[in-house]
Amino acid sequence: MPVIRLYPSGNEIPCPNGMTVLAALEAQGWALPNNCRAGTCGECKVKVRSGTFDQGFVLDMALSREERQQGYGAMCMAKPLSEVLEIEWGTVDAKPTLFPPREQVPHVVVDRMDRTPSIVELRLRPLDEPIRFWPGQHMQLGEQPLHPMRNYSMANAPRPDGELTFYVTREPFGQTSSWLTSSVDVGDILMVNGPYGSFIGDPAIDTPVILIAGGSGLAPIMSLTEAALRRGFSHPVKLIFSARTPADVYPRGQLAYLERRYANFEKIVTYTRHPHGTDCAQEPHYHGRLPSLLPSMTVSFTGTSVFVAGSEPFVGDCTNAVRALQPAAIYTEPFTDQQGDISSLSILG
Ligand code: FES
Structure with missing residues (x-):
């Protein structure tokens, strides 16, 4: 061999x-x-x-x-x-750090929620031994041959019962995303492959953390955020989310919980398609594209670990903006089009 x-x-x-x-x-x-x-x-x-x-x-x-x-x-x-x-590849003392992926692990859909007109949240629970994963990683969902396996990031931190939360974006030409958002329902069994990906939060990180998400890049960012806070991370954790409109901040309840529960957590939202208006007083936020807004925010990137997830242009532009501001360790997850399907690991924002 x-x-x-x-x-x-x-x-x-x-x-x-x-x-x-x-x-x-x-x-x-x-x-x-x-x-x-x-x-x-x-x-x-x-x-x-x-x-x-x-x-x-x-x-x-x-x-x-x-x-x-x-x-x-x-x-x-x-x-x-x-x-x-x-x-x-790797260092002299490199060691394996990932959980080996498994294939065709049966999961039951235990919950399904329409979060926005185009985003459905699915919660799956394993019938088998839970799949172990690192926050920030993704699984593959699909049903061959009609619905090709596609990448979807988990939006939750690992749990003892193995439950997995996904935000699936409905795409008109996406065979798998259309099936997941329109046909799959509570009680159905889905086969899951994974975990995959190396956009993971290193538990050894000992600096303040800034997590930047554009659109559906929010899924891995939520997973990283929840995991860090739950394990008692003591440095400041700041989540900056670029959404189109207030309606696209769909995990509002979970974000509110994290803010109340953890004094070291703060969220900042920015809107790209929400004109200044009457409801602007409801919640502090910024208007415009996040890469252009970063220099005007009172956020210090010096000595921080920065995680960025979203579409390729979004990740590239945010990374350049951060680099131009202050030195920081930057980890990125640029989502790519999955041949017709655009998923929670893909393009949005
Ligand atoms: S992971 Fe190999 S080219 Fe994208």
Whole structure:
């Protein structure tokens, strides 16, 4: 069986025939960054030091011709052809940190709520051993062959009973999102694959945290926020949410609870499509695109850990805005279109 060797740690991970490098690493708990898992984003790109591999289909915007010539590969689609494939990734003392993903784990839909005209909240509870995950990660939901498996971030922190909360955005041309939001109902059984993703909150973080969400990027941000506060994180935790209108701040109750329960938590909301008006007095908020608003906010980013989730342009613009303001450690989760489906891990905002 081929082996993936990590440089410089020298760790060796078996890669069963037909498995991608990313899947093989995840199966052993290695957190190689990734996002689309389909060769379109470039998040899983690494330098291959030796060995040969079948790259599979990867878009040029994810892996350019020059990068291919320099020996880079997109590991979500790469399958080893040689006995050993050595890739440059991790540190000398790198260790696996993820929970290996599981497949086809049956869950019952225990709750379904229309949060906005386009967003449905689904709560699933496992019939089997709960799937363990890190806050910020995502699962895959779907029902082959009609409803392809799609990525959806959990919006809640891990719970002992394994319940998973998802915010699913209804998209007119999304086979899976249309099915999840229109046909799936309480009592139905859904098969869940996961967890996936490396946008995780490191429990070792010892700085104030600022979490920035655009649209459906709110799901992983809520998961990270809830998990940090529940485990007694003592530094300030600030959540900045860019929504279109007040109606899009759908977890308002959960946010209010966190504000009352944890003195170190604060939320800031901004609206992109809510003109100044009479209801502006109800709750403090900002108007406009968040990247342009960040410099005018009384938020200090110096020495903080910043997590940003949302559409690719949103994440890119916010990251640039933060970098231009003050030095901070920035972790990002840019959502990409999942070939027709746009999910809680995808574009919105
Ligand atoms: S290109 Fe590999 S995760 Fe997106």
